[in-house]
Amino acid sequence: AQRVTQPEKLLSVFKGAPVELKCNYSYSGSPELFWYVQYSRQRLQLLLRHISRESIKGFTADLNKGETSFHLKKPFAQEEDSAMYYCALSSIQGAQKLVFGQGTRLTINP
Amino acid sequence: DTGVSQDPRHKITKRGQNVTFRCDPISEHNRLYWYRQTLGQGPEFLTYFQNEAQLEKSRLLSDRFSAERPKGSFSTLEIQRTEQGDSAMYLCASSFSGPFEAFFGQGTRLTVV
Numbered sequence: 001a002q003r004v005t006q007p008e009k010l011l012s013v014f015k016g017a018p019v020e021l022k023c024n025y026s027y028s029g030s031p032e033l034f035w036y037v038q039y040s041r042q043r044l045q046l047l048l049r050h051i052s053r054e055s056i057k058g059f060t061a062d063l064n065k066g067e068t069s070f071h072l073k074k075p076f077a078q079e080e081d082s083a084m085y086y087c088a089l090s091s092i093q094g095a096q097k098l099v100f101g102q103g104t105r106l107t108i109n110p
Numbered sequence: 111d112t113g114v115s116q117d118p119r120h121k122i123t124k125r126g127q128n129v130t131f132r133c134d135p136i137s138e139h140n141r142l143y144w145y146r147q148t149l150g151q152g153p154e155f156l157t158y159f160q161n162e163a164q165l166e167k168s169r170l171l172s173d174r175f176s177a178e179r180p181k182g183s184f185s186t187l188e189i190q191r192t193e194q195g196d197s198a199m200y201l202c203a204s205s206f207s208g209p210f211e212a213f214f215g216q217g218t219r220l221t222v223v
Contacts, residue, residue: 009150034210043113044153044201044214086152090210096141096166098210100152 002027004087006101013077014109021072021104023061023087031089033063033070034098038084047072047085057081077108112136114215116202122221123192130188131218135204142185143212144177145201146170153201159185192222 003026013019025031035047048056050063050070061072070087087101115134123129135142140161145153156175158166161182171177174192179185189196199219203212 004152032210043216046210049210088152088210090208096158096160096208097143097155097168098145098153098212099155102150103152 002031002089002091002099004089004099004101006085006087006104008104009102010105010107012107012109015079016076019074019077019081019106019108021085021087021106023070023072023101025068025070025087025089027068027089027091029091031091033061034088034090035059035061035070035072036086036088036100038086040083044086079108079110082106082108114202114204114213116200116215116218118218119216120219120221122223125192125194125222127192128188128190129192129220130186131200131202131220133185133187133202133204133215135184135202136213139204139206139213140182141205141208141212142179143203143205144185144187145203147199147201147217148197156187156200189220192220194222196220197222 005024033050037047038044059074063070084103086103088098117132142159144156147153155168157177159179162179174190177187199217201217202215205212
């Protein structure tokens with residue numbers, strides 16, 4: 001069964017501090033992993049996907065197949081990073097759905 | 111706004127009533143998805159259309175739920191005989207090439223009283 005776990009519902013850090021949002025997954029095949037973000041009063045939107053290996057808005061995420069993790073990291077948090085973050089996976093084999101975690105609300109304190 | 115549009119944004123209904131939601135995808139997108147999000151949870155997949163064909167349905171989509179996408183354009187999601195457990199945010203998304211590149215609408219918040 002496909003499952004995504006985000007162990008922290010709430011995460012609060014100070015501006016300028018490093019931030020790490022945890023994501024663990026279970027999936028029998030080879031998944032694609034994503035991070036989605038939802039800013040206040042805005043739509044859910046894709047932040048980054050593991051295969052692109054990009055840094056978006058200073059965020060990076062590394063897929064660790066051994067630990068089945070896909071943690072999201074940023075070295076220096078900014079106040080505008082405050083949002084709801086969802087980790088999600090999709091089957092490479094073409095299942096047309098995303099499986100989301102419960103989400104982590106990130107608050108950056110000034 | 112040329113993004114995915116959902117109507118209505120909010121709906122309050124009495125238990126047992128039927129409700130219908132509409133989703134207008136981005137015009138060139140042939141794939142359309144419905145998700146449901148309850149409080150404190152991430153979105154859960156309900157169903158997927160490619161053009162007018164409904165190709166995937168979640169077991170969450172009981173026989174009280176039906177979705178259509180006539181002519182491969184807008185889509186409707188109907189819930190019959192609503193129950194309090196149906197209270198949730200219903201999200202629609204559309205894409206051209208895959209689920210992860212989908213653009214999400216702002217959702218319809220359903221409250222069943």
